[in-house]
Amino acid sequence: MPAIPGIWRQFYALTKPRVVQLIVFCALIGMALAIPGLPTAQQWLTLLLACVGIWLVAGAAAAFNCLVEKGIDAKMKRTAWRPTARGELSDAQTLLFSTTLCALGSALLWFTVNPLTMWLTFATFVGYAVIYTVVLKPLTPQNIVIGGASGAMPPVLGWAAMRGEVGPEALILFLIIFLWTPPHFWALALYRVEDYRKAGLPMLPVTHGNEFTRLQILLYTLILFAACLLPFIYGMSGWLYLAVAFAASMGFCAYGVALWRNYSDALARKTFRFSLLHLSVLFAALLVDHYIR
Ligand code: HEM
Numbered sequence: 001m002p003a004i005p006g007i008w009r010q011f012y013a014l015t016k017p018r019v020v021q022l023i024v025f026c027a028l029i030g031m032a033l034a035i036p037g038l039p040t041a042q043q044w045l046t047l048l049l050a051c052v053g054i055w056l057v058a059g060a061a062a063a064f065n066c067l068v069e070k071g072i073d074a075k076m077k078r079t080a081w082r083p084t085a086r087g088e089l090s091d092a093q094t095l096l097f098s099t100t101l102c103a104l105g106s107a108l109l110w111f112t113v114n115p116l117t118m119w120l121t122f123a124t125f126v127g128y129a130v131i132y133t134v135v136l137k138p139l140t141p142q143n144i145v146i147g148g149a150s151g152a153m154p155p156v157l158g159w160a161a162m163r164g165e166v167g168p169e170a171l172i173l174f175l176i177i178f179l180w181t182p183p184h185f186w187a188l189a190l191y192r193v194e195d196y197r198k199a200g201l202p203m204l205p206v207t208h209g210n211e212f213t214r215l216q217i218l219l220y221t222l223i224l225f226a227a228c229l230l231p232f233i234y235g236m237s238g239w240l241y242l243a244v245a246f247a248a249s250m251g252f253c254a255y256g257v258a259l260w261r262n263y264s265d266a267l268a269r270k271t272f273r274f275s276l277l278h279l280s281v282l283f284a285a286l287l288v289d290h291y292i293r
């Protein structure tokens, strides 16, 4: 097989592939839960097209973020390798790439899914690429809390794709990702604090210090624990989900407590990694539970 040319690999890297994979996975679960029983052939097609559309627009949002933040990224160890930060891709190339992905994804959603999903996905693009990246991130330590609303949208997009409306079930899944985002991000920000200080960004550990951030992480993991029980309480899931949600959320709280009591960079890194496992396992359990009930 011929190797993929370097420039395409660079463009691909701008889409933050692993983050977008989890985003599309959460959207997919929203879609599956919106359909009672197994999808029909027509629903399989809609499901696939909606995933591709959301993936394209999310990738476009990530690439636009890399363009806006190329100066900041260049100052941070974690992001200095990005092709935009290194000047390997020009602003015009990156803008064209992001616009093309966003246009293709939006057209796909409009013509093959439904206009509501297209508008919600586009609003999510604006929420992350403009409101979070341009306005909130340099402005306030609550940037990721408010901006987290865009990251929490995927199950809502998925639900809208299959139902043509937004139901309370989708809003429960939104709430879970919304409350999950602060401990997810602040755990990383704790051990990357010097990066953020150098870049001049007002992330919580920079503005309010290590101890206050650890307390916030702990509080969010506790509220998240309660929110993770809602799908069961609302009747969206059965005992399997409840057992998995209970165990995974207890695990996240345990990390919250351990980090609060005794800080180390290594533990903060483990907490960040655990956040990814927590959300993945939670959503996978919702899916399995939906089909075995
Ligand atoms: C405003 C909300 C969010 C912020 C500020 C945020 C921040 C971050 C940051 C800074 C990283 C980079 C870690 C690194 O480079 O080592 C990261 C990684 C990651 N995030 Fe988030 N995140 C947010 C929301 C989300 C959401 C909604 C999802 C998925 C549903 C997600 C999934 C991931 C994944 C999978 C990674 C690991 C990427 C990798 O290993 O390359 N994040 N997040």
Ligand SMILES: CC(C)=CCC/C(C)=C/CC/C(C)=C/COP(=O)(O)OP(=O)(O)O
Pocket (backbone or CB within 6 Å): 016, 019, 023, 054, 057, 058, 059, 061, 062, 065, 069, 079, 121, 122, 124, 125, 128, 150, 151, 153, 154
């Ligand atoms: C249309 C749609 C579903 C859009 C989803 C938007 C999206 C990609 C949300 C994920 C959030 C994310 C990548 C945060 C990274 O934070 P950061 O940008 O502060 O991280 P960085 O320092 O690595 O750039």
